[in-house]
Amino acid sequence: MSAALDAGTTVTIDAEDHTTADAALRIAGSLRSRFPSVGTVVQAALRRTESDVRALAVPGTRVRLCKARTPSRSPRRSMPGTMSTSPTRAACAS
Numbered sequence: 100m101s102a103a104l105d106a107g108t109t110v111t112i113d114a115e116d117h118t119t120a121d122a123a124l125r126i127a128g129s130l131r132s133r134f135p136s137v138g139t140v141v142q143a144a145l146r147r148t149e150s151d152v153r154a155l156a157v158p159g160t161r162v163r164l165c166k167a168r169t170p171s172r173s174p175r176r177s178m179p180g181t182m183s184t185s186p187t188r189a190a191c192a193s
Contacts, residue, residue, distance in 0.1 A: 100134050111138035115165050117145055124151065131160065140165050 103110045112130070114123035120141070130137045138161030141151050148164070155162045 100130060100137075104134070109136050109138060109161070110134070111140055111161065111163070113140045114151070115140055115142040117142070117147075120145070120147070120151070124155075127155075135159050136161070138163065142166075 100110060110130070112123050112127040114120045114127065116123075124139065127137055127139045136159075139155055140163045141148050141155075143164040143166050145151075152162055152164070
């Protein structure tokens with residue numbers, strides 16, 4: 100983090116993969132408490148995304164929704180029609 104700050108850039112934690120999202124979000128939260136500029140990327144097609152984004156949405160936080168190139172391998176974790184994620188994007192934007 101110090102190297103990124105020294106270089107004048109930011110760090111973004113990737114929490115797109117449903118198998119590692121919990122750990123990535125914990126790391127991002129821990130880093131954000133010391134470095135508010137830390138951003139997080141979440142996959143728009145996951146069922147959990149709206150609640151993750153709501154938890155991340157605090158002033159000054161960078162959150163990016165990523166549309167997966169391929170549907171999640173776990174149908175229980177993905178929303179139906181994962182290639183069309185506009186309902187999730189709309190819910191997260193509100």
